[in-house]
Amino acid sequence: MKINRLTIVVLCLITGVSCILPENNQVKEFEPTFESLSKHKAAPEWFADAKLGMYFHWGPYSVPAYGSAWYPCNMYIKGSDVNKFHEKNFGPIEEFGYEDFIPMFTAEHFDAEDWADLFQTTGAKFAGPVAQHHDGFAMWDSKVNPWNALEMGPKRDIVGELFESLRKRDIKTLATFHHARNGQRNANTPEYWGRNGFNSHYPYHPDLPTATTDPKLRKLFGNWENIEDFNQYWLDQVEEVVDKYNPDILWYDSWLNMIPEEKINEMLAYHFNSGLKNNQEVVVCSKHQDIPLEIGIDDLEQGGRRDIYPLPWMTDITLSQSKWMYVEGETYKDAALVVRNMIDVWSKNGTVLLNISPRADGVINQEQRDILKKIGDWMKVHGEAVYGTRPFKIFGYGTATADDASHDGQSAKVKYTANDVRYTVAKDKKSMYVFFLGVPEGGEQIKMRTIGGFHRNLPPSPIKNIKLLETGQNIEWKLTPQTLIINMPEVEYNPIASVLKLELE
Structure with a gap:
């Protein structure tokens, strides 16, 4: 079996072992061969x-x-x-x-x-x-x-x-x-x-x-x-x-x-x-x-x-x-x-x-x-x-479907709503972000079961506080073994997408 960069990455993801891959500065000159070119870091x-x-x-x-x-x-x-x-x-x-x-x-x-x-x-x-x-x-x-x-x-x-x-x-x-x-x-x-x-x-x-x-x-x-x-x-x-x-x-x-x-x-x-x-x-x-x-x-x-x-x-x-x-x-x-x-x-x-x-x-x-x-x-x-973030354990959840599906079952024109939620995590893992792909309802209580401990999708570290990113307003919340409960305040939400910032310990 030929061991290459992609094989190493996949094995590391499966096993959870940290990967140390060759960096470009270890290469003096690339040759026009797969063996040489594969030493290039595809995504710096x-x-x-x-x-x-x-x-x-x-x-x-x-x-x-x-x-x-x-x-x-x-x-x-x-x-x-x-x-x-x-x-x-x-x-x-x-x-x-x-x-x-x-x-x-x-x-x-x-x-x-x-x-x-x-x-x-x-x-x-x-x-x-x-x-x-x-x-x-x-x-x-x-x-x-x-x-x-x-x-x-x-x-x-x-x-x-x-x-x-x-x-x-x-x-x-x-x-x-x-x-x-x-x-x-x-x-x-x-x-x-x-x-x-x-x-x-x-x-x-x-x-x-x-x-x-x-x-x-x-x-x-x-x-x-x-x-x-x-x-x-x-x-x-x-x-x-x-x-x-x-x-x-x-x-x-x-x-x-x-x-x-x-x-x-x-x-x-x-x-x-x-x-x-x-x-x-x-x-x-x-x-x-x-x-x-x-x-x-x-x-x-x-x-x-x-x-x-x-x-x-x-x-x-x-x-x-x-x-x-x-x-x-x-x-x-x-x-x-x-x-x-x-x-x-x-x-x-x-x-x-x-x-x-x-x-x-x-x-x-x-x-x-x-x-x-x-x-x-x-x-x-x-x-x-957005910038400098990485995916969470799961991308999120929701009800939207890609009617104009393409490639891997998605399209660039999916009509999302506030019922569709997506996550990102800061590289330093001090913050996690929750995106509502629409306008949330003020006063609504949201049970975000995908983050509950029962589903083993807890943030990288305990939550200290949750804020509405656009205004900095604190949000009432409670984490139970089954779900993260969020009480959405009565405010005017961004008409494109609202984001909650989970400040982590």
């Missing part, structure tokens, strides 16, 4: 403490503001809704291709300082852009990719400007990559011609513009002469971002499994060694465990988990009801829905990556800003119950 303390990050889908696909971030793909599928919209509004795809949106992606209102302020006031501890989506357009100053934001479109280094502003505020930096899907893999499979969803983002057909052999344009469509050349191009772009900007987190969308393992290992070693060189505790995240859990963080898109997970994990969610990029007429989740679902994630050892959607001109509309302000106002008051 700062990441486990951070709880909330923010990013944004923004690029030439934002110009039409229609459909989804898959507009570049769908516009080339003859007869599709997006194709019809495109040809009606911009002309035939043979005359107006995706590349023609790039000059219209002006970003004239992009203000890195303002955006960094917005992320900070929302409560994010790390942030950054979609560095490259499936469309093949790089949002940084690239010498590798000729299709980049400094050379065309905004004619600005979006990644560089934003990272500089974030670091002024001590916010960790994130670059997300979705370009594994950009490589054209269907040129030799006629049964997939003209379709999407099969290995490559852009549909391929000899008669489509995406089949171009133009030396520059083919790079946008990922249409290389052979996939091995694309795989190196994929790696070269990531390494360029690591060299130029030293991101704290590299995050990968689905389809990373399309990249050969040796290229992924080269990328990981490059990122980790850059961290060693720059004295950074860097992180890598991926979906579907495309990067082993011994090495990176697992991300569940728009989802969650039914129970506490033994390792730190992440979910990426979007502020809009369903879209990731800006779409005309899109509606957004209210702050209460977002925060309550984030609390559920935090109670289960998770971290949230929240997406917003700027317009092509660089405006983050007021509706999104208003929601983010409400989230930030709540975080300012209740942050001590």
Whole structure:
């Protein structure tokens, strides 16, 4: 049996034995092998403490503001809704291709300082852009990719400007990559011609513009002469971002499994060694465990988990009801829905990556800003119950169900109420926090049987006092062998979520 970091962690959790795992400072240089890479600490303390990050889908696909971030793909599928919209509004795809949106992606209102302020006031501890989506357009100053934001479109280094502003505020930096899907893999499979969803983002057909052999344009469509050349191009772009900007987190969308393992290992070693060189505790995240859990963080898109997970994990969610990029007429989740679902994630050892959607001109509309302000106002008051905390023995209890279930049986749009309760514990175990995911009823007596001694879920040490975190008001309580009895005072409760602080001995 191969003993690795994950095996050790699971055994320690089962036996209750304290784990001492190798730290990055014991490694002089990482090699592109599993044995070497697994010595990297997947979730450093700062990441486990951070709880909330923010990013944004923004690029030439934002110009039409229609459909989804898959507009570049769908516009080339003859007869599709997006194709019809495109040809009606911009002309035939043979005359107006995706590349023609790039000059219209002006970003004239992009203000890195303002955006960094917005992320900070929302409560994010790390942030950054979609560095490259499936469309093949790089949002940084690239010498590798000729299709980049400094050379065309905004004619600005979006990644560089934003990272500089974030670091002024001590916010960790994130670059997300979705370009594994950009490589054209269907040129030799006629049964997939003209379709999407099969290995490559852009549909391929000899008669489509995406089949171009133009030396520059083919790079946008990922249409290389052979996939091995694309795989190196994929790696070269990531390494360029690591060299130029030293991101704290590299995050990968689905389809990373399309990249050969040796290229992924080269990328990981490059990122980790850059961290060693720059004295950074860097992180890598991926979906579907495309990067082993011994090495990176697992991300569940728009989802969650039914129970506490033994390792730190992440979910990426979007502020809009369903879209990731800006779409005309899109509606957004209210702050209460977002925060309550984030609390559920935090109670289960998770971290949230929240997406917003700027317009092509660089405006983050007021509706999104208003929601983010409400989230930030709540975080300012209740942050001590979130940042730097860890899960309790159980995540909580309640009656809410995930009608729109995804992944591990959860979703990002569960409608919680005050009957749903979640727990976190301070790292020093001097405090425990009780979240009501709704508005409690004043004068109500709550019997919190999940904390009663009968259920063996007592706090880490005896309770000294219980306070309403928002006001500091003392709460009447009594702990019996069967239950914790709490008498909720007649006060005006927070409309998003109320938190009780259990002060422990």
